[in-house]
Amino acid sequence: MTSPAKDFARYLRTETTGGLILLAATALALLWANSPWGDLYRTFRDTELGPHFLHLNLTLGDWAQDGLLALFFFVAGLELKRELVVGELSKFKQAVLPVLAALGGMIVPAALAVTIAWGHPDMGQAWAIPVATDIAFALGVLALTASNLPSSARVFLLSLAVVDDLGAIIVIAVLFTARFDLVAAGIAVAALALYAYLQHKRVRTAWLYVPLALITWVAVHSSGIHATIAGVALGLLTRVRPDEGEAEAPAIRLEHRLQPWSAAVAVPVFALFSAGIKVNGASLGEVFTTALPLAVMIGLVVGKFVGILGASMLAVRLKIAEKPRDVGWRDLAALALLGGVGFTVSLLIADLALPAETAELAKTAVLIASGVASLGAAAVLLRRNRAHAQDIP
Structure with a gap:
């Protein structure tokens, strides 16, 4: 018999729940910011907390962005490592289509954005805002509307979103490193090397790993690189293959433990x-x-x-890749629409790339676009769901 705590954690791990909590947090933010207590919201968000030492005097909004999102990116790093080593991205034939679709889904939006806003002084970095797909929201919409779609559709979307997030992570690391502290970067590299060594030696105690993760985060933040990169790096260094006699590999165990915290706390806050x-x-x-x-x-x-549908069709037409099993072009078109749900990472990049006033407009655009994409995809997915239930191609 499972405990209520474990049942609740399992409930939080479902994509539907994560998407609903995220949606509720977004609605609360919009209502609060536009209510008579809007000034209280902005004062609360901009309240500074932490010591000046190591540049840790951050506002509460920055702690959510740099600190809590590091947990989200750690879980994303664990998912990426699992997919690359033992999952769908470990098999060339199955990995090619979502990888190429993700690349198309990053290149085309960036090129389109640059073309539309050509000459705008902030487009030097703002082109990166529409390149990201939100894993939590996209999988949440899929879970709510498409229970009869083949499981390979979910795997395709998850793989695409993971590769998409990897691209966004690289963009964040390259574009938004304004200063660079070599000493802090050296400490971060040493901490990551020690983490990898402990993983290799099969050390399992949290008494070592938690302080080491905190040291890594502080060092990466102090180096000038965006602190969320620490989460990704630690995730990618975590072991994903179980040893003989081991029930679960550390990456799977950590993902199960931390994903509810990421879905219910980190991303909504x-x-x-x-x-x-x-x-x-x-x-x-x-x-x-x-x-x-x-x-x-x-x-x-x-x-x-x-970008997503075009790259997929081109790859299949050129016989570079194959469509997922039992997934038709109409299904892929619905998943491509769902790729337009940018949200978490798009909001993060808007904050990093733009001055406050312009960032507000860009974030409003992200919210509107994510809403349109999710509603459009949901409408198409519901039709496809009924078609699959009746075995109609």
Whole structure:
């Protein structure tokens, strides 16, 4: 008989639950920021906490962005490592299609955004905003609307989103390292090397790993590299193959333990601090008439769809890859629409890439585009779900 705590953790691990909590946090942020208590929200978000030592005097919003999202990226790193070593991305034939689809889903939105907002002074980094797909939201919509779709559809979307997040992580590391402290970077590398060594030696005690993870995070943050990269690096260094007699590999065990915290705490709290945008008639009008937010919206809704589906069709036509088993082109078109749900990483990049006022417009564009993409994909997925239930191709 399982305990209530374990049952609750299992409930939190489902994509539907994670997506609903994230949606609730976003709605709360928007309502609070646009209520008579909006100034309290902004004061709370901008309250500084932490010592000046090692640049840890961060606002609560920055702690959510740099600290809590490191947990989200650690879980993403564990998923990526598992997929690369023992999952779908470990088999060349099965890995090619989602990898190429993800690349198409990053290149086309970025190119479209640059074309639409050509000459805008902030496009030097803002082109990266529409390249990301939100794993939690996308899988949540899929779980809610497409229970009859083949499991290979979920695997394709998960693999695509994981590769997409890897691309976003590389973009964050390259574009948003404004300063670089060689000593702090050296400490981070040494801490990561020790983590890898302990994994290799099969050391299992959390009394070593938790302080080591904290040291790594502080060192990466102090080096000038975005602190979420620490989470990804630690995830990629975690062992994913179980030893003989071992019930689960450390990566699987950690993913099961930490994914509920990521889904129920880390990502929703980040959304609570990041999605609190002032929305009124004037700001909405500006979103639809200003080049940069328009570029973000069209990049996510149109660019993602064209990039993912176009790259998939080209790869299959050239016989570089094969479609997932029992998944038709209409199913892939629905999944490509779902790729336009940018949300978490898109909001993060908007905050990193733009000054405050422009970031507000870009984040409004991300929320609108993610809503349009999720509703459009849900409508198509519901039709495909009924078709699969009746065995209609």
